[in-house]
Amino acid sequence: MGIQTVGDAYTRKALISPTKETVGKDGKHHRYPSRARQSKLLGIARSTSYYKRKEGESQRNLKMMDLMDNQYNRCAAMGVRQMADYLKGEGYHVGKKLARSLMALMGLRTVYPLKSLSKGGRNK
16 A cells, blocks of 8 residues: 555645654664655645645634524525625625535525425326
């Protein structure tokens, strides 16, 4: 089993150690391979090893999500466009794409009546 089969690129990225020189138990100086060499061995791009992912949501998004949650509890029939319009009315500059992604992140789904498939059609 090679290192290529271990996780995704971000998991393998965590395996990269900074280049530094250490003194081993035997008194010899040992050096980690360069970042480029480590990246090549792990099968990821070198630039990936420098990338730091953002943790969590911004304060603005958290406030919008709180407003959306309160509005959803009042009226679960609001879709993405209506939720975006509601947030615009509250003073946020929001498009339907951001509203859709925040609703998906929160697990909010619009509740609306579906087709009544159990009812039969008209008799001719």
